[in-house]
Amino acid sequence: MKKLFFVVIIFLLSVSAFPKGPEIEDISYFFEKQHIFVSFFLKEGFLNKDIVEAIDSTKPITFRYEIELAKRKTLWIDKTILRTTIKKTVQYDNLTHQYEITIFQDEKVIEKKSLTSIDEVTTELSMVKEVNLGSTTDLSPGENVYYVRVQAILFKGFFLLLFPNDVDTGWKEKNIKTP
Amino acid sequence: MEREEYKNAITKRKKGFYNIVFALVTITIFILGYFLYKNWADSLTAPLVILAIFNSFLLLTLMYVLLRQVIKGYLEWRRAKEGAKIRTRLLTAFIFLGLLPSLLLLTGAIIMIESAVESWFRLPVHTINEAGQKLVDSSLNILRELSYERAEGIAQQVKSVPENLYTSFIFHISNSRDIDAICLINSKGEILFSKPEDSIAIDRFKTEKIFSETGLKGYIILGKNSYVFSSAKINNEKAVLVGYLFPEDLLEEARFISENQKLYLQAKSERKVFKISMISSFLALTLAVVFASVWIGTRLTKEINKPLQLLLEGTEEVSKGNLEHKIDYSAKDEIGQVVTSFNAMVEDLLKSKREIEKSTEEIKAAKESAEKRRNYIEVLMESLNVGIVSLGAEGEIVSMNKKAKEFLELSPKAPPQKVVTLPSWITIRDAINDLKKRPEEKREIVLTFRDEVKVMVIEMVPLTREEVSYPGSILIIEDITDLSRTQRIAAWQEVAQRLAHEIKNPLTPIRLSAQRIRKKLRDNATDLNEAIYEGTTTIEREVESMMAMVDEFSRFARLPEIHLKPGNIGELVLSATLPYQNAYPKVLFSLTISENLPQILFDREQIERVFKNLFENSIEAMKMAGEIKVSIFEKEKNIVISIKDTGPGIPKEIRTKMFLPYFSTKRKGTGLGLAIVARILEEHGGKIEIDNEYNEGAGILIYLPR
Structure with a gap:
């Protein structure tokens, strides 16, 4: 039993020693015209050099952001009230050296861009600004039970070369106070 | 199961x-x-x-x-x-x-x-692809630079005219042959002039880019007609874009190279x-x-x-004992053979077990039967009124019944072997040793206990029946103390009668002599003196006879103490026979003395008396004619003197009491002779026995310890 304990401890220490992966940062929000707008930033989204290589290979690469507004529940699962998905797809044209970026919100194209450098692309793909999450009319005013959570699903991977899995950031939360 | x-x-x-x-x-x-x-x-x-x-x-x-x-x-x-x-x-x-x-x-x-x-992906194809791509890029870069410089030049030119004439001025320039496409846009992204139309689509991002510090440089638009556009700001509100057509043949080559590069990059990715x-x-x-x-x-x-x-x-x-267990497995390989052999072995074991069980049952039955028989014999033995002692091959005590323990005054719970510690066992052991030599005989022994003296008859029976023989023997002990006492009483009665008779016999002549003298005296008979003389003579003679008899009794009662001295018993016997050889010429004495007889301790006078008594008895029995054979030899720890005569022998009925005092078959005997003999020998640690093996006359055996 002691041996097992030490193995677990060593495993946990070794895991914690690895550099952290991509994560969501700087979640901010504001209310306007009974809507909530959310902004955030993806840190270390391009830590994996494979992503840059994949973009340069002219394949379309998509970063998907899931944004939710949820209500905390005691002794129960939190209730999701608002949800939206932002997809940012980049496709590089190696003839023109331009990066065509298409931004979707809930599968609808909301914007297209053509960028000429990878730095612009990384910034564009990592930044989500003022996304309209939805109407806040159903939210109870002046309460601290709500929060916004965001996760980014970056690319498809294979865990242990065997199991298909999405590389994501995991949910990042920020408490909000309704006006 | x-x-x-x-x-x-x-x-x-x-x-x-x-x-x-x-x-x-x-x-x-x-x-x-x-x-x-x-x-x-x-x-x-x-x-x-x-x-x-x-x-x-x-x-x-x-x-x-x-x-x-x-x-x-x-x-x-x-x-x-x-x-x-x-x-x-x-x-x-x-x-x-x-x-x-x-x-x-x-x-x-x-x-x-x-x-x-x-x-x-380390192969040169990568380099080749990159080289091709660079060629395309170089061609494009020329157009980029050209479009940028031209756009900058036009923007400078446009700045010199009033703002409301910008469109007219651009229109004028558009007719120039060295420009393939030209646009005028405002900061809102609205196209104010474009030649040809729809040569470029303006979106928010492009607008931002055009009005940024860097401007739009070498932006490529691929379509039916492919252009390379560059922008230049006229002011913060207006900008001009100049485009050059991508040559078709170059575009084709560029597309081809790019496609290949794309395939390569995708494959690499x-x-x-x-x-x-x-x-x-x-x-x-x-x-x-x-x-x-x-x-x-x-x-x-x-x-x-x-x-x-x-x-x-x-x-x-x-191993648990279940021999009916069978292994249900069949195969033609070696394991199958092992299993078959195992089953056969277990079956054999089962058969053997059943046979053993059967034999065990039989043995058990036989054992029970033997046990019953043993119990029966034990009960029988215990019920017997005689003592039974079983002896082992070496004469050791194996068992004894209750009666034997009772006879030998041994505790009923004591182990039979304890009997050897009793003083009385010495006598029994000696008798056993004698009986070993003459197993068909019985021995009468006298055992002295603390409170009483017991007379026992012991008999040793070998464990032999027909042809079956076991080592060891059975000792049968019979207590005849009561019987012996009865015989002794009878003997004493006889002694008393004889004594009375012996006393009475001389009393009659004494009384008759006394009566005769008194009559002669009363009658003043002339032959009074003669009668007195004769009468007193008779009285004196009878009194002397009575005194002799009394002396004899006294002697028996008060035998002198023996004085043991070492001596040659053979010489003594020889000297004891000499007077009789001279006195009785018809009696033949034959003397056999073993060589190298050791000297033993004895009282010469007493032992001589023993022999004289015995010789006299024999001579008298033979009526002064016959043969007396005397042989002296060593036996175990004793010197044995055997005396055999050719007389009528000793009747069986008197053999057990002939050494008792006052027992005599002679008319004038006191019955003390042989009793004195037995007593003298006892005091010497020896004994006298009747030689039952001798049937041609009387045979006596005298044992004296060495």
Whole structure:
């Protein structure tokens, strides 16, 4: 039993020693015209050099952001009230050296861009600004039970070369106070 | 048997449960895999998803089989089930035999795939592609620079005219032959002028870019007509874009090179997926091989272990005594032969066991019968009024009955062997030694105890019947004390009668003499003096006779103390015979004396008296004519003097009492002679016996200790 304990401890220490992966940062929000707008930033989204290589290979690469507004529940699962998905797809044209970026919100194209450098692309793909999450009319005013959570699903991977899995950031939360 | 069936039923049920769980998990994997394939996979990853599903299934199956075997093996090992150890070893060996080469192959394959795939992308094709791409880029860069410079120049020119004439001025420039396309846009992204129309689409991003510090430089628009655009700000509100057509032939070449480069880059980017799919395929193969080896190993182990387990169980059953256990297994191989031999051996054992049981039953019955007989004999022995002592081959005490213990005054609970510690045993032992020589005889012995003297008759019977002989013998002891006492009383009565008679005999002549003298005196008879003389003579004679008789009695009662001195008994015997040889010429004395007789301690006077008494008795019995044979020899620890005459012998009825005092068959005997003889010899530590073996006359044996 002691041996097992030490193995677990060593495993946990070794895991914690690895550099952290991509994560969501700087979640901010504001209310306007009974809507909530959310902004955030993806840190270390391009830590994996494979992503840059994949973009340069002219394949379309998509970063998907899931944004939710949820209500905390005691002794129960939190209730999701608002949800939206932002997809940012980049496709590089190696003839023109331009990066065509298409931004979707809930599968609808909301914007297209053509960028000429990878730095612009990384910034564009990592930044989500003022996304309209939805109407806040159903939210109870002046309460601290709500929060916004965001996760980014970056690319498809294979865990242990065997199991298909999405590389994501995991949910990042920020408490909000309704006006 | 019921327990076995119950166990089998439980095992079957468990197996069924595990199979259902396994089937459910498998179905779940395939359903999840299907959804993953449908919703997650794309054209690139679809084969990988399928492989992943297949690998997951194989891995799960393998883990299930391995885990099941490990748990089963561990439990069987802990329960010390028959064949568990060899089963685990065999299975481990099979698993490792399958696993080790497979893992080595997989590792080798992974290394080779990694190395091979990476080496593909290190080939010069990459350089060639890049070179082609650079050529295209160079051509484009010329157009970029040209469009940028021209845009800057036009912007400078436009700045010199009033703002409301910007469009007219641009229109004027558009007719210039060195420009393929020109646009005027405002900061809102609205196109104010464009020639040709729709040569460029303006969006927010482009607008921002155009009005930024860097401006839009060398922006390429591909379409029916492909342009390279560059922008230049006229002011913060207006900007001009100048475009040059991409030459068709160059565009074609550029497209071709770019497409190839694209394919190369995509392939390079997907090399990881390719590697994964290759490794995944190898993994699937490895898992399939390992699973097959484990499965085959399990089956083979079961095949090998089953008869072995059955044999072990059989051995266990047989060791517990269940010889009816049969191993239900048939095969034509060596194990089958072993099983057949085992069954045959157990059958033989069963037969032998039954025979032994039968013999045991017979022995038990015989033992019970013997026990009954023994009990019967014991009861019989205990019921007997005589003492029975069984002696071993060496004369040791084996057992004795209650009566014998009673006779010998031994505690009933005391072990029979304790009898040897009793003083009386010495007498018995001597008698036994005598009886060993003459087993058909009986011996009368006198045992002195603390409170009483007992007379016993002992007889030794050898344990022989017909032709059957056992070592040892039986000693029969009969207490004849009461009988002896009766005989002694009878003897004393006879002595009293004889004494009375002997006293009465001289009294009659004395009374008659006295009466005659008184009559002669009363009658004043003339022959008074003569009568007195004769009468007193008679009285004197009878009184002397009576005195002699009294002296004899007194002598018996008060025998002088013996004075033992060493001497030659042969010489004494010889000197004792001499007077009789001279006095009785018709009596022949033959004397045989063994050579080298040792000197012994004796009272010469007393022992001489013994011989005289005995010789006189013989001579008288032979009526002064006959033969007296005297032989002296050494026997064990005694000197034995045997005296045999040719007289009428000693009647059997008096043999037991002839050494008692006052017993005599002679008319004038006092009956003390032989009693004195016996007493003298007793005081010397010896004894006198009648020689029953001698039948031609009287035979006497005298024993004197050496």
